[in-house]
Amino acid sequence: MNPQASADQKKAASKRNLWQALKFTLFSISAGLIQIGSYTLFYEVFHWAPWLAYLVSLILSVLWNFTFNRTYTFRSDADVGRSMALVGLFYLIFTPLSTWWTAALTGENPFTGAGADAVPLVNNYVVQGGTMLINFITEFLFQKYVVYRGTEDTNARGQAxxxxxxxxxxxHE
Known part of the structure; x- marks a missing residue:
């Protein structure tokens, strides 16, 4: 292989990675809108506890994000059950931690509801925004390097x- 071809392949891979990150960002923004919209509905309209509103809105956004990123961002034909199980493992760790810090930072005991009427330590939406940012970064890395490792660009879209x-x-040669 000549040095120019190798440089061109690296450039193409770099361009693919950048485009992949951009697509992940755009789909994550759409999932974030679903999460914030549903959180607002559950918290403001139905008056759910912040941690419960967060938990349900997180599940809705994860399902949305998983579906679109598998098909369009990572363009993977990896087994759906296996991929979802791996994402489930990620959220098995992330969800209790983030639910806990949501409750802790908003001043509410997630098990008893104590403190639900008190003024939150940190604004609920600030906590939600920070949590979404942490989720965005860690989920991208986990999906790219664990869930879809070795299976990127294997579906029909990716192959095309x-x-x-x-x-x-x-x-261009």
């Missing part, structure tokens, strides 16, 4: 994109 990229490279 790789073929298109290969044809473009051949025209």
């Amino acid at each position: 994109a790789l073929e298109k990229e290969k044809n473009r490279e051949q025209r």
